[in-house]
Amino acid sequence: MEQAFFLADAELQEALAGLSAQADVWVPASDARKPGLVRFRRFQPGLTVRLDARSLVSAKEVLFPRSETLLRFTKEKDLSVPAGHRIHLDDARTVRPVVVFGCRPCDARGFLTFDPVFTKGPYRDPYYSERREKTTFVSLVCRDADAACFCSAVGSGPADPEGSDAQLIPVDGGYVLRPVTERGAALLEPIGRTAAPEQIREAQDVLDQVGRETVGEGSLTTLAEAFRARFQDPAFWHAHIDKCLSCGLCTFVCPTCYCFTITDEARGLNGERIRSWDACMFPHFTLEASGHNPRPSKVERYRNRVGHKFSYFPARYGQVACCGCGRCVRHCPVSVDIRAVVRDLPAQEEAHA
Amino acid sequence: MDTLHAHLEALFDDLELVIGWETGYEPLRPTPAFLRSREDLSRLVWNPLCAPNLSVYLPGILKDAKETGKKIGVCLKGCDSRSLGALVQEGFVERERLYVVGLPCPGTVDPEALAEARKSSAPVTHVSFRDGLLAITSRDGTEEIELERVLARRCRRCRHPNPLHADVILGDPVPPRRTEPSFSDVDAVEAMSLEERRAYWEEELSRCLRCYACRNACPLCVCRDRCLAESRTPKWTTQRDGVRDKFLFHMIHALHLAGRCTECGECERVCPVGIPVALFKEKMARIALELWDYQAGTDPAATPPLQTFDPSETGI
Incomplete structure (x- = not known):
């Protein structure tokens, strides 16, 4: 691990607030009425962030909303044209940078299935692609596999960096943030302080240990x-x-x-x-x-x-x-x-x- | 358990298949089992984690079954048996083609409550149930948890733990938790002011994913592939993600179950985002009870009140 940052538990909210200044930051968070229900939500101060819990729905909805407007249309009566009306289309959209923070490696890797279909052609999907290009994934090295998990059986694993721009590694008192891509490094620099050598060692141990685990059979x-x-x-x-x-x-x-x-x-x-x-x-x-x-x-x-x-x-x-x-x-x-x-x-x- | 296996073993030659439960991917999750051979019977399990209402499969399986003259065996809890009664009432199931094994039910487990009650979160390797106690074994040892502490909401208001319409009842009768219908959860929502109630349901229903698990798990949602929720012609709901369309779907779902819902609570059990959708149907069940003294699925010979017309009825 060449370069890494440290983020203390107590500084998490502040760091997320900092990131939110430039981007929409999505985090796993529990529902006010149902504390056991964890979903990805847009960060706002005071939100109960739950990095410790697996989310019910994946982070898919961040880049691929349950329902999204592709264009708006208005019909205007105009008897001078054969149809009796003209149609005005408006497909203007703005795409804000997005950070998915604290998803699991499987969530980040899920988008590797979307990418070839939506971004590589023959038909490039502009709605997904534009968002994808502006999204940074920070995934948490996962130590919470349950009896339903099977990431190792599909060629991944609980410490898999593929699809992630940075990794969060739980260590004593907080997290070591390890950049995986340049985009990840650029994101992390302003929010964490450089990790101490012993923190890096501890993080490397966690990474090695979790990396050796097999989740799911065959x-x-x-x-x-x-x-x-x-x-x-x-x-x-x-x-x-x-x-x-x-x-x-x-x-x-x-x-x-x-x-x-x-x-x-x-x-x-x-x-x-x-x-x-x-x-x-x-x-x-x-x-x-x-x-x-x-x-x-x-x-x-x-x-x-x-x-x-x-x-x-x-x-x-x-x-x-x-x-x-x-x-x-x-x-x-x-x-x-x-x-x-x-x-x-x-x-x-x-x-x- | 031994009685259940032995009973079905002895009868198996006369049965096409047996629908029961078997251990799923972990012992905490019994899953519906369609047992087609004598050897398969050894996979049967029966305990308070056997939550799915198996009557939901009956119309489909009877439609597809070959006419061999053999019956289809099915294991039903008390509430499941009321659903069977309602399906018979409406002509979706021919009772004589079934062999119904009634299992007096001590109540089923709310998985969330169980997860909270457990001290260990390690994967479960074994589950057993005796004298009101669940014994849950994992690598951290065996924990004993009182079933009463982790009961599903539907079971707290249960007054039919003992199956109706069964060919055989295996196990001792269970004293009902309620002797009178209980609508205290509906009362709690109705005690809210209109504005509060609206806010409450908007918040709850906004979580709906429109996965339609509530609809598909409902034994009385008999439209199956013809549901208006997905119909575009005519179009009743839009594909928008707003609460307005979700609300409309759930209202229509509830109204279509008026005088038909047997209060098995499956809609609420399967909801991945924990919306108390059974409350809508309980409200309908209460109206049916107060208006017509009618409880769906208890009398297979009765005509559901909204499927008949009686000019002498008053109060409507």
Whole structure:
């Protein structure tokens, strides 16, 4: 660790307030009415910041809001044109710099699934890309894995710096801040003081120790072929998915699920075109205008969810579309476990006959 | 537990499959199990963590089941059995195609309350339940926690711990916590002024993610893939993230359950952001009780009050 800063616990609020002067700072924070519920919120002084707790929804909504206005439109009556009205469009937007502070390595890594799809083309998404370019991720080295976590099984780990611009490493009395990228270094310089050699040593020990931990069993990264072989095995999919309720919870809490819908929401002569989260587990997701639905039941829908993350996406982009955060497992109303489904893909067929 | 396994073992040749619960990814999370072979039966578990109401699966599984003449076995708690009753009442489930194993229920656990009550946060390796005590084992040892301390809200107001409409009841009857319907949580919200109440619900509902887990876990939400919440033609709700559309969805959900909700509390249990959405339905259940002396799902032969018309009814 060449360069590092120290931030004492007591200075956290002040540091976040300092960062907020130039950027929107998003932190995991507990809800006033439900202290156990931790979500990413825009920092403001007095907010109960919870770096110690895993957040329910990932940091996805910071760069990919649940609902965002793409453009506003106004209809103006004009009988001189054949339509009887003219449409005025306004797609002006301002993008503020953003800091995601205190997310877990899995949250930061989740955006590595978004990036090739939204920023690399053939269609570059300006809304995501513009925000992405102005976002800095400071992730906390994670020592809170639970039974649902499996980051190591997707090629990551609880100290993974990939996707992060800086790392927060918990040490006695506070955190050592370690820059990973130049952007991370530029962000940290003003808020921390240079860490003492013993703090750096302690941080390095934590980093080494957490880095050696394995969270989740085996590897789920090489099953693209097994998925294709399993595709037409209804008994397999029924055995795993009969219990699924086909709600959208798993996709909404997921850091890598990026599917959306675009709708025009108008009242009278004014309205806006918005982009909002959609979920492949919903029936309307693939409903065609003819009324035909190529994924008529939860079995086809869930199979697609597994296929997208562990087969189609890796075939196209060379990486699985899963960061192993475990939210889909942890929060599922009926505890559907995607790890078990993916792990069983290559298993003997007889097991599910 | 031994009785449950032994009972189903003896009957298994006459059953197409058994729907029960098995240990999920950790012992704290029993998950619905669809057991299709005799060997699978050994996976069955039954304890106060078996929260999911399995009656939600019945209309779908009966529709898809092959006509083999064999029945479908299902394990139901008291509240789950009322949902079955309502599904039979409305013609979604043919009772004679089921073999219903009724399990008197001591109450189910609120996972958040349990996490708070536990001293250890280490992953749980084993769970057992006896005499009102949950024994939770992890690498830090075994902790005993009184079920009464960590009960789900729905179970605190339960007056049907003993299943109705069952073919067999396995286990001793459980004395109900309530003998009279209890609406004290609804009362608490109704005691607020209109402005306070509006602020309360706006704050609660603003957290809604619109994941529709509440809808999909509801055994009486029978529209399934035809829900108006996602319909664009006609369009009832927008895709905006504001509280206005969330409010509208939850109001429609509650009104569609008027005189139908069996108060199993699944909508509230599955909500990832902890909105007390069951309160809306409890309010509806109270109106049905006061207006018609009607409790959904208790009498499979009764016609739900909003699905009939009686000119002699007064007070409406």
